[in-house]
Amino acid sequence: MGSLQTNELTLSYGKEPIISDLNLSVPEGKITVFIGSNGSGKSTILRSLARLLKPERGSVLLDGHEILKLSTKEVAKKLAILPQSPESPEGLTVYQLVKQGRYPHQSWLKQWSKEDEEAVKHALRATSMTDFHDRPVDALSGGQRQRAWIAMTLAQGTDTILLDEPTTYLDLSHQIDVLDLLFSLNRVEKRTIVMVLHDLNLACRYADHMVAVHDRNIYSQGAPEDIVTKKMVEDVFGLSCDIHMDPIFGTPLCVPHGKGRQLLKEKKFTEKQRKATLVPE
Template identity: 65%
Template sequence: MTAIQSKDLSLYYGDTCIFKDLDISIPKGKITVFIGSNGCGKSTLLRSLARLLKPKSGQIVLDGSDIGSLSTKEVARRMSILPQGPSAPEGLTVLQLVKQGRYPYQNWLQQWSLEDETMVRRALELTHMDEMAERTVDSLSGGQRQRAWIAMTLAQGTPTIMLDEPTTYLDLAHQIEVLDLLYDLNQQEQRTIVMVLHDINLACRYAHNVVAIKDRAIYAQGQANTVITEKLILDVFDLHCQIIKDPLFQTPLVVPFGKGIKPVIETLQPVTVS
């Protein structure tokens, strides 16, 4: 089953074509990660699938419905998105920010409810932001601020969550913490997770479905063990590497050596990732 699907999708910025007649399917209940070099179009594709960027032509289908036919609130009940580098008004507290995630469920008949309160508190606890709930967002460190935004996304309670570089500004420990959280949401609640990540090794570790983008087109898509090859890394990132097996997770581990520094090849024995 697919959560999101594009059909003959064409995206433009002004007169510049970003994608032409693109067909892509995002599997339901899985973690999909977009990878690719800077400027390849992965964030643009994510924004378009979330209806933040209007396509020139083509169709995007969300849970079986043409996304263009759905109201903004209906889309927000089915899909939440955390864009890259979001900003909050000065003086807004973490609690106030996270409460914004419940906006799609509010109307003149239904005001703030116990369910809303429960979802907000749970999102704060999951992201370990409950003790910072009364602090202003602009007083937080970059990593804390990112976790606050992720909490708002979780409070929205949607079956599909889309995130553009969610580990930005986070140190390694908090990167793993955030990705573990998203993995748990996928495993325990079958939420569909779609992310843009720069770290290929973390993408291999957490993704069920890796989408490699090159020159504003899909270069390859599938399981990391099948998709991630030395040729792909060279073609997509213009980077020489050797791929070995992660000793803990048995996923592909990219060992880069670039162009300037040559490794002692004899000490790096190739490992076939099965």
């Protein structure tokens, strides 16, 4: 397993820091999920962990070594990243896409091998994409396309996979499908999964370790049942809510206080106001 941590990490895209003095250790062999409001810096942290963003100060350590001092191939053999809404060249097939995951293992002396072919086949099987191997990626549905990209990161053969909002633009059914796949990769293949999610309730269902990002640093971190509280949701998301137990998974379930519905319930809307605002009966 590869360890991933930060030391006094400060990140910015200009003069104003987005993340300041961040100390974080990603649990090995677990599913870690970053949550927080838009613009809080979740994706920025993920990009830095993948060596896609140079720190203003501090460092990211991979297996105890400063990640910026490692070669691109060294990093690519230990961790893979799937950015938000990746795009592939027109006409590229699923097999060709997944095959790209093996490029870090290629060299002038070591060309395509039986080991590479087996890694690609395994990735296709693990993501249930074998039957689509000759299909153009741009001809797939959103859920199938995301599975193809995950297969590519899986073929890379890394212990750690980073994913930036892997359920973006997917309907609920495909969101669950993708998250179930990642859960399986973690439990069956022991991959360390680190991802950014917007949906707090889905994050609670799938995360072993949750990191709430707010005000340029970590607001709280730990198991969902330990950190997801009414106060955390209000402070981090600016949202009033109740926290219940998910009846199926036993994880925290956030139920927002809908202001419009509450006003309607209290009969503070007149019939005219109700029609004007299109609030359903």
